[in-house]
Amino acid sequence: MKNREAQLKAFGRLLDIMDDLREKCPWDRKQTLQSLRQLTIEETYELGDAILDNDLEEVKKELGDILLHIVFYAKIGSEKNAFDIADVTNAICEKLITRHPHIYGDVKADNEEEVKKNWEKIKLKEGNKNVLQGVPKSLPALVKATRIQEKVAGVGFDWENPEEVFEKVQEELAEFQEEITAENTLAMEAEFGDVLFSLINYARFLKINPENALEQTNKKFIKRFTYIETKAKELNKSITTLSIAEMNAFWEEAKNKQ
Structure with a gap:
């Protein structure tokens, strides 16, 4: 493994290259936060594909592409006198320290579930007006449902055990079948959504990532x-x-x- 000095040197090299590209390359000079947005989304999906394929060489390449985008956004931010890469890095450092009081404070958390619950409580204290405020509106529906359920579970709104959730799945399937029999198209769609939502919840209890x-x-x-x-x-x-x-x-x- 490379030592910390080599890692910092490599990151500094990327920052220097970004400075050069922003100054000298017509394409890079033209980019804005808005123009990079869709490209970043595409790069994130490409990383997701590489992870699913367990292609570590491709994961490395895609991480580089995403890191480039982060540096690019920070460069544009510095040009607007809004923030730079140091601000971005320090902000995430402070957030991680604040949200891990069981590491950097005196809070006790013996397992993953306790960590998640502490995390959601801290975010509410930080100024989130409600529990679901941090769920991006543009997330794909399957991922959004997963995040919604994780967040409400983090504040205690959850089922007691997987058996209860499976009963809910069966209940939603029965209601879906009733609407199919009644040939009620609008209700069928609504009930199908309930089936999917309950299945995603069941997957969460079984430690399965539905996406x-x-x-x-x-x-x-x-x-x-x-x-x-x-x-x-x-x-x-x-x-x-x-x-x-x-x-x-x-x-x-x-x-x-x-």
């Missing part, structure tokens, strides 16, 4: 369906001409190869 779980299934499906397309090409056929029986046979082959 990761669903993305793994997405990747698995893509891989198997791509196998069907490959087999169709080997037969000089279009996938649209395959029967459902042929598709299912190739699907089973793909499963057995995994």
